[in-house]
Structure formats: structure tokens, C-alpha cells
Amino acid sequence: MIATAPTPCILETRNLTKRFPGxxxxxxxxxxxxxxxxxxxxxxxxxxxxxxxxxxxGIHPHGSYEGELRxxxxxxxxxxxxxxxxxxxxxxxxEFALVDExxxxxxxxxxxxxxxxxxxxxxAMHSRANSLLAGFGLAIASETLVKDLGVGHKQLIEIxxxxxxxxxxLVLDEPTAALSDQEVAVLLDHLRRLRDAGTTCVYIxxxxxxxxxxxxxxxxxxxxxxxxxxxxxxxxxxxxxxHMVGRxxxxxxxxxxxxxxxxxxxxVHNLTCSRTRGEAPLxxxxxxxxxxxxxxxxxxxxxxxxxxxxxxxxxxxxxRHGGSVNLRGKPVDHxxxxxxxxxxxxxxxxxxxxxxxxxxQTIGFNLSLSSIHAFTHKTKIDAPSEYLRNQQFFDxxxxxxxxxxxxxxxxxxGNQQKVVLGKALMTGPSIVxxxxxxxxxxxGAKLEVYELINRLTAEGKAVVLVSSELPELMGMSDRxxxxxxxxxxxxxxxxxxxxxxxxAAAMGRTDTLAA
Amino acid sequence: xxxxxxxxxxxMPLALVAIxxxxxxxxxxxxxxxxxxxxxxxxxxVATLALGVFMIILTGNIDLSVGxxxxxxxxxxxxxxxxxxxxxxLAMGAALVVSxxxxxxxxxxxxxxxxxxxxxxxxxxxxxxxxxxxxxxxxTIPVSRGDEDxxxxxxxTYYLPSxxxxxxxxxxxxxxxxxxxxxxxxxxxxxxxxEASAKAIGKWAATAAAVFAVVIVCNQFxxxxxxxxxxxxxxxxxxxxxxxxxxxxxxxxxxxNEEAAVLSGINVHRVLIGAFVLMGVAVAITGxxxxxxxxxxxxxxxxxxxxxxxxxxxxxxxxLKGGRGTVWGVLFGALIMTALLNGMTLIxxxxxxxxxxxxxxxxxxxxxxxxxxxx
Numbered sequence: 001m002i003a004t005a006p007t008p009c010i011l012e013t014r015n016l017t018k019r020f021p022g023x024x025x026x027x028x029x030x031x032x033x034x035x036x037x038x039x040x041x042x043x044x045x046x047x048x049x050x051x052x053x054x055x056x057x058g059i060h061p062h063g064s065y066e067g068e069l070r071x072x073x074x075x076x077x078x079x080x081x082x083x084x085x086x087x088x089x090x091x092x093x094x095e096f097a098l099v100d101e102x103x104x105x106x107x108x109x110x111x112x113x114x115x116x117x118x119x120x121x122x123x124a125m126h127s128r129a130n131s132l133l134a135g136f137g138l139a140i141a142s143e144t145l146v147k148d149l150g151v152g153h154k155q156l157i158e159i160x161x162x163x164x165x166x167x168x169x170l171v172l173d174e175p176t177a178a179l180s181d182q183e184v185a186v187l188l189d190h191l192r193r194l195r196d197a198g199t200t201c202v203y204i205x206x207x208x209x210x211x212x213x214x215x216x217x218x219x220x221x222x223x224x225x226x227x228x229x230x231x232x233x234x235x236x237x238x239x240x241x242x243h244m245v246g247r248x249x250x251x252x253x254x255x256x257x258x259x260x261x262x263x264x265x266x267x268v269h270n271l272t273c274s275r276t277r278g279e280a281p282l283x284x285x286x287x288x289x290x291x292x293x294x295x296x297x298x299x300x301x302x303x304x305x306x307x308x309x310x311x312x313x314x315x316x317x318x319x320r321h322g323g324s325v326n327l328r329g330k331p332v333d334h335x336x337x338x339x340x341x342x343x344x345x346x347x348x349x350x351x352x353x354x355x356x357x358x359x360x361q362t363i364g365f366n367l368s369l370s371s372i373h374a375f376t377h378k379t380k381i382d383a384p385s386e387y388l389r390n391q392q393f394f395d396x397x398x399x400x401x402x403x404x405x406x407x408x409x410x411x412x413x414g415n416q417q418k419v420v421l422g423k424a425l426m427t428g429p430s431i432v433x434x435x436x437x438x439x440x441x442x443x444g445a446k447l448e449v450y451e452l453i454n455r456l457t458a459e460g461k462a463v464v465l466v467s468s469e470l471p472e473l474m475g476m477s478d479r480x481x482x483x484x485x486x487x488x489x490x491x492x493x494x495x496x497x498x499x500x501x502x503x504a505a506a507m508g509r510t511d512t513l514a515a
Numbered sequence: 516x517x518x519x520x521x522x523x524x525x526x527m528p529l530a531l532v533a534i535x536x537x538x539x540x541x542x543x544x545x546x547x548x549x550x551x552x553x554x555x556x557x558x559x560x561v562a563t564l565a566l567g568v569f570m571i572i573l574t575g576n577i578d579l580s581v582g583x584x585x586x587x588x589x590x591x592x593x594x595x596x597x598x599x600x601x602x603x604x605l606a607m608g609a610a611l612v613v614s615x616x617x618x619x620x621x622x623x624x625x626x627x628x629x630x631x632x633x634x635x636x637x638x639x640x641x642x643x644x645x646x647x648x649x650x651x652x653x654x655t656i657p658v659s660r661g662d663e664d665x666x667x668x669x670x671x672t673y674y675l676p677s678x679x680x681x682x683x684x685x686x687x688x689x690x691x692x693x694x695x696x697x698x699x700x701x702x703x704x705x706x707x708x709x710e711a712s713a714k715a716i717g718k719w720a721a722t723a724a725a726v727f728a729v730v731i732v733c734n735q736f737x738x739x740x741x742x743x744x745x746x747x748x749x750x751x752x753x754x755x756x757x758x759x760x761x762x763x764x765x766x767x768x769x770x771x772n773e774e775a776a777v778l779s780g781i782n783v784h785r786v787l788i789g790a791f792v793l794m795g796v797a798v799a800i801t802g803x804x805x806x807x808x809x810x811x812x813x814x815x816x817x818x819x820x821x822x823x824x825x826x827x828x829x830x831x832x833x834x835l836k837g838g839r840g841t842v843w844g845v846l847f848g849a850l851i852m853t854a855l856l857n858g859m860t861l862i863x864x865x866x867x868x869x870x871x872x873x874x875x876x877x878x879x880x881x882x883x884x885x886x887x888x889x890x
Contacts, residue, residue: 316778341780355778358771360838369768370779372761380759383698384705423779 008073010035010200011056011089011169016067018051018060025051026065029226031219033169038191038201040211040232043221044244044442049204050412052221053171056202057091058084088168092158092175100147105129107146108161132160137186150302155179159187163194170194171202174413176210177440180302180468188214206442207469208237220244245444253475254447255295256454265431265462266290266313266345271323273312281321282308284486290431295453295463297477299470300506304483306466307350310433314347315340327431341370346424350435350466352413356420359409363401364390366408366419371426393422398448414441421452432456435466450476470499484508526883527831527847534851538858545861548735554857555733556671559746560804562849564820565827566753567797569845570790572828573757573766575773575837576625576632578791579821580639584798586817587647588614589806593656596667603658603665607803614799615792617643622791626784640821648814657811670745670807674738680730683739688723695719742804749800754842756793766790770837826873827852830880851876 012032018025026048033039043049054060055069058078062069069076071087078084084091098107105126106113114124129142138156146154155175162170172191176184191201191214205211211218212232219229220243227243266289273283283305290296298306311317313325315335325332327343340346349355357366367390368375375386387404394404397418401411408419417437424432434453438446453463453476467473473480474497482489482505490505538545564581571578588610595606621639625632659668675683695715702709709715733739757763765786768776777783805820806812831848833840855876859869 314778336782337778337780338782347778349778354772355774357775358768358838360771361767365764365767369764369776369781372764376761379761380755381761381764383759384701384707387702387707388705427780 008035009033009070010072012070012073013052013055014068014070016052016055016065016069018048018055018065024224026055026224028067029221029224031226031229033200033202034217035200036195036198037216038195038203038214040215040218041202041204041221042206042208042211042218042240042244044414044444047221047244047442048224049221050173051224053091053093053173053202053204056084056171057081057089085165085167089171090162090165090167090169091171091173092162093173098146098154098157101145103143103145104133104140104149104157105142107157108132108142108164110161112165132164136160136190156183156187159190163190167199169200169202171204173204174206174440175203176205176207183302184210206440206446208240208443211240212237222246241443244442252443252447253472254450254454255476255478256458263292264289265292265328267326268313269324269326271309271312271325272321273308273318274321275308275318277319282486283312283318286323286483286486286488288481288488288491290462290464292430292460292462293457294478295457295465295476297473297480298464298466298483299468299473299480299502300483300489302468303485304489304506305486306483307435308486309483310347310435310464310466311349313340314345314433316347341427341429344428344430345433346370346427346429346431347433348417348420348424348435348437350439352416352420356423357408357416359407361408362405363394363399363408363411363419364404367393367404367422367426370423371428389426393426397422397452414445417441417445417449421449425452425456429461431462431464433464433466436468437465438467438469438472446472470502474499474502482506527844527851530880531847531851531854534854534858538854538861542858542862545858548732550857550861551732552674552736552740554853555729556740556742556808557857558850558853559740559742560671560801560808561820561823561827561853562846563746563749563804564797564801565824565831565845565849566749566842567794567801568821568824569828569833569840569842570753570757570766571632571794572825572833572835573770573837573840574787574790575770576787576790577825577835578632578636578639578794580621580636580643581794581798581801581824582817582820582822583640583643583647584614584617584795584817585802585805585820586812586814587643587650588799588802589658589816590647590651590656590802590812592667592803593658593806593812594650596658596665597656597660600660603667607667607799610802611796611799614802615795618791618795618798619788622788625791626787647817651812651814653814655811655813658807667803668807668810669741670804671740671742672807673741674733674736675741675744677734677738680734680739681727683744684723684726684730687726691722692719742808745800745804749797750842750846757842762786762789767838770834770839772838822873823852823856824849826877826880829877829884832884848880851880 009032014030016029017027029048029052041049041052051060055065058081061079062077069078076087078087099110102110108129109125114121114128116124126142133140133142136156138153140149140153146157149157156179159172159175176187179187188210191203195201203211203215215232217229217231218235218240220227220240222244269287271283271286272281274281286309288296298309300306308317312320313335315337325335327345353359358369364387368386372381372386375382375389390404399415399418401415408416411419421437437449441449453465456463465473465476478494480492480497480502482492482502484506485508489508490501492501535545544550564585568578568581591613592606592610595601595609596603621635624630625635659665664672699709699715730739757766765776765781768779768781769783769786773783802817806816809816827848828840828845829835829848830851831840831844831846833844855872856869859872864872
């Protein structure tokens with residue numbers, strides 16, 4: 001860094017240390033924010049990013065940590081989120097803070113509704129909301145209920161709301177985890193414009209491409225400590241990864257060539273389904289086969305029906321209009337999750353907090369939940385053997401927590417994901433559906449998931465991998481099925497993989513397909 | 516914060532001691548063996564019902580119909596005994612079947628038709644009350660013919676002989692010691708962490724001492740009441756179900772996150788209906804004990820018992836949104852409610868103030884839980 005006149009920091013931390021019972025989440029973290037910069041925070045799960053944000057935003061109040069937090073050069077003592085907001089710090093977390101039953105406009109202006117003569121000025125609210133949405137390039141009516149929006153749109157609404165609060169410091173925790181590429185581009189564009197208008201931004205993302213596309217400086221956290229702060233122009237992706245994991249990772253997608261036997265375990269013919277009876281079908285005429293020992297990637301844009309397809313085959317979604325499904329030669333007409341698991345088919349859901357975990361319970365409770373009958377002798381759970389089995393998965397998956405009696409709700413995203421995977425694998429499946437298994441988790445944990453996929457297929461299990469990230473899909477799949485508006489847009493074998501072809505298939509441009 | 520978390524497990528025992536001390540100071544008779552035996556019988560009735568409601572609340576559902584159900588099922592058995600001259604065991608068996616059918620029906624409606632349990636059981640509250648009054652024709656039906664005793668009337672009037680009570684206490688102490696020992700041995704042989712032995716022995720000794728104390732107090736009057744044994748059996752069963760069976764796990768899982776429970780392969784419908792069937796059993800047992808305690812089936816039997824049962828659960832730390840709670844907590848909650856009611860009756864608190872006190876204690880208990888429960 002060239003010595004210039006010191007610009008005052010808008011936000012600075014000095015030697016922050018935060019301890020929880022059994023863990024030190026942050027040790028001696030120092031970093032600073034300059035006005036009008038986009039500052040990326042990178043680090044593995046459990047590196048302390050979320051804890052740091054919680055300190056900055058007042059969720060962990062002043063007094064519950066050691067060290068100093070300074071705003072505009074003066075000591076800050078946030079007692080609550082409100083205090084932080086008053087200082088102009090707004091945080092957008094991975095969990096949605098939206099009210100499902102209210103409209104988009106009501107959510108954007110929640111707590112600061114435009115008033116007129118002591119009443120809510122609905123016209124002003126909706127017209128302001130519509131112009132905000134239009135400015136964001138979002139084709140959503142302000143009167144739409146939030147519950148009718150997809151995950152990606154919900155995230156964008158949160159961002160719109162925070163940006164409209166005119167915060168000086170915007171802290172974005174994994175804002176793009178659920179966004180499609182176009183949505184990400186729109187968001188990054190807006191952040192750049194906000195930066196140029198003087199807003200400071202803390203940007204947390206596992207997607208390093210994004211980080212490099214947008215950040216001015218990058219701070220890496222590892223094991224609760226701040227390792228290094230680099231200018232984005234001087235850093236490189238491998239360098240950042242090296243700092244994050246403390247070692248060098250040579251191969252981002254370590255997919256080993258499949259040992260597929262060719263034996264078909266699941267075959268789907270002309271499947272057509274809708275959400276409920278009497279609705280127009282969302283899945284149309286889908287056919288594919290799944291073989292032992294292979295990874296079948298399923299891609300597509302948001303709303304293409306990827307999650308619905310997995311959920312339907314697993315028995316948790318939709319009504320079948322036509323088509324057939326065969327599981328190891330046996331027709332499956334009315335699947336339920338209970339039956340699927342019994343027949344060796346498991347699903348690790350994309351929305352782990354909603355569909356994957358009992359957040360209020362312990363790691364052990366969650367791990368064994370789907371397999372508890374295996375430990376039950378004459379109606380009684382054999383606690384020691386359950387404990388041992390849980391411990392085995394806990395160790396194997398390298399869950400970072402004091403022990404299997406830790407509550408799942410307190411774990412970081414990557415560790416929660418490991419519990420979801422552990423629960424699915426403990427059932428001893430032969431077919432594993434993974435819906436966005438690496439969403440919101442860091443490079444190191446991703447690598448562990450990939451290695452797990454390799455292990456599964458080496459054991460002859462069949463894996464279906466749904467992912468929004470094309471590099472991941474291409475890196476880890478033996479075959480890829482692209483869905484487009486509920487139909488199969490194209491099927492590709494490994495040597496046919498190119499981003500262009502896959503995207504063309506996802507957008508229904510079959511004319512560019514070279515099969 | 517350390518002070519708070521240290522205080523939490525002691526909050527309920529301290530509240531109970533405070534309530535008892537208050538009533539004992541106002542009216543020494545409160546601690547007499549006779550009154551304490553009465554209190555134990557009342558406790559048995561409330562706690563048995565509360566244990567059934569507990570399993571429903573664990574899943575995040577609610578049952579408002581149990582009070583009316585207690586009256587109805589007790590009434591059905593009384594009519595069969597008194598008017599139809601059925602033998603008491605047969606009459607009670609038939610009433611139990613009726614109860615299980617009614618609760619299966621409610622559970623099925625809730626699960627299959629997706630009607631909220633609050634609504635179904637609110638309907639049940641009114642319907643069962645109406646059916647109850649129809650069954651007993653708005654009159655008073657004794658639980659036995661003439662003055663003779665039968666199994667029905669003995670539910671709350673039979674007391675174990677002193678030596679049998681003591682023998683039972685000894686058996687419980689020995690049995691629990693054996694269970695504790697074999698569980699620890701099993702864990703050790705798998706090289707699993709075990710609780711410090713001094714702590715485990717201390718806990719066991721405290722429990723055993725409490726059991727003996729209850730027996731000795733009861734023996735000063737007429738002996739251990741049969742209803743207390745019925746409660747003990749119910750509590751042991753519910754404890755086993757919730758702690759040691761997949762069914763119990765699933766109750767917690769459904770209350771914690773029903774969607775995740777479905778995707779984990781749990782047959783949520785079957786578990787929920789199962790919980791309601793067990794509720795029906797608890798209602799029947801409570802109905803027999805409550806009616807027997809009243810001496811006859813009259814239109815007021817079971818009034819507001821749903822609220823006492825729910826209050827016992829909540830005071831005992833059961834989360835109304837489901838997924839959290841223990842049998843020990845429910846028993847403590849029921850004991851606190853019973854001690855309060857019994858004490859207030861004893862010092863002749865007017866009924867209007869009794870209602871106000873019950874409501875205040877419930878609100879206070881939830882406040883304490885919210886304030887100190889989560890650190």
C-alpha cells in the first residue's frame with residue numbers, strides 16, 4: 001500500500017475476541033472499512049465470519065466480547081440491532097427477515113411505512129416500491145405476497161429493502177447463494193453503483209469469482225483469526241484459497257472417472273407432474289436413466305423444475321399426471337419419503353433449515369432421525385449403539401462442533417449441511433439425491449462434499465447432483481441433464497460439456513445443440 | 516448469566532417449596548398426612564391427563580377437548596355400571612374403547628383433512644360436553660350400585676396397606692438402582708462418557724428418599740392411594756415412550772420441524788394419530804379417576820381440566836409450539852397446580868380469586884420460562 005494521507009475508517013475492529021462455551025469463535029480480529037469501498041470477507045465455515053457480522057450488527061451486544069469496535073473513529077457500543085442501524089449499519093443475513101403473508105411493498109417498508117394523515121399511504125408505498133423494483137430490474141408487482149416468491153426473489157427483496165434504508169454500511173452475508181447468474185449480475189451492478197455513490201459494503205461470499213468481480217479489498221478469516229487483508233488487484237483466487245484453508249488446493253473438482261457398471265437403478269419415462277391436482281404441469285415429459293456408480297448432474301435456470309423433480313421422485317412433492325418411474329425394476333407409483341428411504345433412496349434437501357433439520361435438537365438427534373429403527377430393539381432405542389453410530393458420522397464428516405450433543409441451530413451453514421448429509425447417508429442408501437449440496441458453504445467444505453460424492457460412487461451408489469453452478473456441475477458430473485421450463489432441454493455426456501452448450505439447453509435453444 | 520443458568524433447574528422446586536411454605540404457614544393442616552394424601556390423589560388425576568396432553572403439545576398441536584372428554588368417558592362408564600348393571604371392569608373397558616375411537620377420529624380429521632387441532636378439539640370440547648350431558652341425562656350417576664365397592668369406586672378410595680407401600684418403595688429403589696447400573700455398564704462397555712458416579716448416586720438417593728417420604732407420609736393416613744400408582748405407571752410409560760422409542764423421537768421431531776420430519780422419512784400422519792389415540796387412553800384413565808373422586812358422574816366433572824393440564828405442561832417447560840419438554844417437568848407443573856388449588860381450597864379462598872390465582876400463576880410461569888429459559 002502506498003502511504004497517503006490516512007482516510008478515517010468508517011468502521012474498524014481492534015483485537016475482537018468472542019468466546020462461546022467450548023469454542024472461541026473470534027480471536028484478535030482486526031480489520032477496517034474505508035468509506036466507499038467494497039470489502040470482501042472470505043473464510044471457511046466456522047472461520048468466524050457470521051460471528052464477526054453479529055458483533056458489527058449488535059446481535060452480540062457490546063460487553064459480550066473483548067476488544068474494540070470503532071465507528072467513524074469513535075468507540076461504538078451497540079446494544080442491539082437498532083443501535084447498529086442508527087449508526088447506518090444494515091445487515092442482510094442468509095435467513096430471510098421477511099413476512100410471508102405480507103406484500104412485497106409492505107415488506108420493503110416494514111416499520112417505516114409512508115404515512116399520510118395518520119394512516120398508511122398505500123398509494124405512495126406501492127408506487128415507491130414499484131419504482132424501487134423497476135430500478136432493480138425486477139419484474140415483480142409490489143402487491144405480490146412474499147410467500148409467492150421464489151428463494152432468489154426473496155433475497156433480492158431483502159437487498160432492495162436494505163438499500164432503500166440508505167444505510168452507510170451494508171453487510172451482505174452470502175447474498176447470492178440462491179440467485180441465478182442474471183440475478184447476480186443485476187445485484188453486483190447495483191452494488192457497484194451504490195459504491196460509486198459512497199456506500200460502503202462488506203461482502204461475504206463463497207463464490208470467489210464474484211468476490212474478485214466486485215471487491216476492492218479482501219480480508220481472509222481462518223479459525224476465528226484475521227489472516228490477511230489484500231487489495232483485489234494484487235490478490236489471486238489461488239492465493240485467497242490458500243489463505244482460507246491454510247494449504248494449497250490443486251484440484252477444485254476432484255471427480256474421479258466413474259466406475260459405472262451400466263446397471264440401471266432408476267429409470268424415469270415421460271414423467272409429467274403438477275404441484276396439486278388440477279394445476280398445469282410443472283414437470284413435462286421427463287425421461288432419464290440413472291446408473292450405479294455414476295453422478296448424474298441436473299442443471300437449469302431457477303424455476304426449471306430441478307428441485308421439484310427430485311422431490312417428486314422422493315415422494316414429497318406433486319401429483320403425477322402421466323409417465324412411469326422404476327426403482328431397480330420395480331414400478332413406483334405412489335412414492336412417500338418413508339417408502340423411498342426404505343427402498344434405499346434418500347434426498348438431502350436444498351433448503352436445509354426448512355426441510356433438512358430439526359434446528360432445536362442436537363446433532364445426534366438429527367443424524368439418526370431417519371435411521372432410528374436400525375437402533376431399535378423391541379421398541380426400545382439402544383442408546384449406546386445410536387451414540388456410537390452418530391459419533392462415527394460426526395467424526396467422518398468432520399463436523400466442527402464441541403460434540404454431537406451441540407444444538408444444530410447454532411452451527412454454521414457448512415456444518416449444518418454435513419449433518420443433513422450424514423442423516424441421509426446413515427440410512428444406507430443406494431441412490432443419493434443431492435439438491436444444491438454446496439450452497440452457502442466454503443471451499444474446504446465443498447471439497448469434502450465432492451470427496452464424499454466420489455466415495456459414494458466408488459461404492460457403487462448412484463448420485464443425482466442438482467446445482468446452479470455450472471462449473472460445479474461440469475466438474476463433478478459424469479452426465480448432465482439440463483432442464484428447461486420443466487422439460488429436458490438436453491442430455492450431455494462428459495466430453496460434450498461446455499458452458500455454452502449447457503446454457504443453451506437450459507434456455508431451450510436446441511438449435512445450437514451439437515449432440 | 517451463570518447465575519441465571521444455575522437458577523433454572525431449581526426454579527420449579529423452589530416455586531413448589533414456596534407455595535407449600537405459604538399454605539403451611541397460613542394453615543398447618545396443609546401438611547397433615549390426610550391433606551397430603553388428598554393432594555396426591557388430586558395430583559394423580561391432573562398429572563395423568565397432563566401427560567397425555569404433553570405428547571400432543573410436543574408435536575406442536577393442542578387438545579382443548581380433554582376436560583369434556585374426562586366427564587364424558589367417566590359418565591359412560593358410570594351409566595354402564597349404574598343403569599345397565601355391567602361389571603365395573605367391563606364398563607370401564609367399553610368406555611376406554613369409546614375414548615380411543617373418539618380420539619382416533621379427531622386425530623384422523625386433523626391429519627387427513629388438515630383441520631387445525633385447535634379447531635377440531637374446540638369442537639370436541641363442546642360436542643363431548645353435550646354428549647356427556649345426554650349420556651347422564653343431566654343427572655347424578657353414582658359409580659357403584661348401592662354402597663358396595665367396585666373397581667371403579669376403588670380407583671380413588673383404595674389405599675395400599677402400609678407394609679405393601681414400603682415394600683413397593685423398596686422395590687422401586689432397588690429396581691431403579693439396577694436400571695441405572697445396567698445403563699451405565701452398557702455405556703462403559705461401549706466406552707461412552709458416563710455421568711460422574713457421585714452425581715448419579717446422589718440423584719438416585721434423592722429420588723429414592725422422595726419415594727420413601729411419600730409412602731411414609733401416606734402411611735400415616737391410610738396408605739399409598741391407588742391413583743398414585745396409576746399415575747406412576749402412566750408416567751413411566753410416557754417417559755419410556757418419549758425418551759426411549761422412535762415414536763417419542765418423532766414427537767419431538769414433528770414439533771421441531773414438521774416438514775423436515777416428513778422428508779426424514781417419518782410417517783408423520785401415523786405418529787400424530789398415535790399421539791391422539793394415547794391421549795384418548797389418558798382421558799379415559801383420568802375420566803375414571805376424576806369421576807370416582809367426585810363419587811358420581813355429574814355435569815361439572817372435568818370442567819376446565821383441559822386448562823389445568825395445559826397449564827401443567829407449560830409450567831413444566833413444555834413449549835406450546837412443540838419440540839421441547841420433559842415428563843419430569845410436566846409432573847412438577849401438575850404438582851404446582853395441584854398444590855395451589857388444594858391450598859387455596861384449604862384456606863377458603865373464594866372461587867373468583869381462585870380463578871384469578873390460577874391464571875396468574877400460568878402467566879407467571881411462562882414469563883419465567885421466557886425470561887430465564889433461554890440465556
